[in-house]
Amino acid sequence: MTPGPVLAVVGATATGKSDVAVALCEALDGEAVNADSMQVYVGMDVGTAKLTGVERRGVPHHLLDLWPVTRPAAVAEYQRLARTAFADVRARGRVPVLVGGSGLYVRAALDDLRFPGTDPAVRARLQAEADEAGALAMHERLRVVDPAAAAAILPGNVRRTVRALEVVELTGRPFSASLPAPGAASRAVPAVVVGLRRDRGDVDRRIAARVDRMWEQGLVAEVEHLRGLGLEDGPTASRAVGYAQVLDLLAGRLDEAEARARTVSATRRLVRRQESWFGADPDVAWVDVGEGDTVEDLLARVRPEVERRLQGMMGR
Incomplete structure (x- = not known):
């Protein structure tokens, strides 16, 4: 028997994926599975906009806080963990909801992606x-x-x-x-993929507000703490947007205004790459998000398409 499909919520940073995924989990009896390559690191909370316990609203979240910041990225291991998480969620009779903006992690979780060996x-x-x-x-x-x-x-x-x-x-x-061509033909895991996208100007404004909020919530203190745990030696975590710039600030290579400005510009570049990555997948069901939309507005817009696609796949 073919297992039920995974629901994936993808898109660029600052489009509102995390909140929509929680709302979909509540509506469809689901559990969230993280596909953000930096939220897998313990202690990288403020700078990755990791949802707090309150913001998760009782929805189980998987594959957060897996590794110390000193560990390099391990996409092949993430793939194994994601598929185990999908199976576990299904075994509980619930819907796995994959959520994140790291394109390679999303593809590793869903697609027939095989990793060449190393020497x-x-x-x-x-x-x-x-x-x-x-x-x-x-x-x-x-x-x-x-x-x-x-x-x-x-x-x-x-x-x-x-x-x-x-x-x-x-x-x-x-x-x-x-990397196989993106799309349903490459899926190793049956999936309905919904993408959120916003107007470029709206995204840029949200990025600037997001960086201000991260500073207010203690990003510099978070990086200071993680530096004591070896962040600078972490080949992956130390290069994360926001963390790299604050490390430069703490080392005296940037002043605070420069660090904030560079975090904003680096986030904007990241968004452009994410848009290109997810835009190449012809099977993403795109949902446009307006500047004033609430989570409830988005859920009303996303849910009918998700249910239509899920029912279509289950009826095959």
Whole structure:
């Protein structure tokens, strides 16, 4: 018997995914499964806009606070954990609701995504070359051999650039070739995917307000605490938007105004990449969100399409 589909709520940062996912869980007897690559880290709360216990309104949330900030990203392990979470939620007779804006994590959870192996010697050599040549030079090397992968990886993200170059060297194929085309044909897990999108100006205003709110809620103190737990040594967590800028502030490389401004601009760049990533999936049911919309407004708009698609899949 084919298991019931997962409901996924995706979209860019600041579109309101988390609150809508909670409302859908309440309406459809669901449980949330996190697909935000930074909310998997313990203690990264304010800077990732992780919902508080009160904001979760009693809805169970899975795959939050998995790893210490010193640990590198582990997408293959996340994939295994996500699918276990889906099975556990279904076993309770409930609907798994995947929610997040990290495109690779969403695809790892839902799609037939297989991860090429690694070679510590090759990885170490490429990392040494990156240490000597710099991030931009390595990113340019990747652009030459795999333009699609380079377009999806920030020039400053040395870890992902090195990983992509490692895969190219080990397999003789572009790193991007390991990703199947997005869409229902690539699904390993039956899923209904709903995307939230907002007007660009609305998103930009929400980002600025979000960064102000994070500062007011104690982002700097949170980063100071996590720095004491080894944040600066974490190859993934230390590069998270907001955290990287506050680390520069604490190190005296930026003043507070510069750190806040750079957090806003980095978040805007992140949003553009998220829009491109999710926009490439032809099977996302997009729901437009207005500037004054409440969660109740969005639920009224999203729920009929979700139920129609869920019923259609269950009737196959």
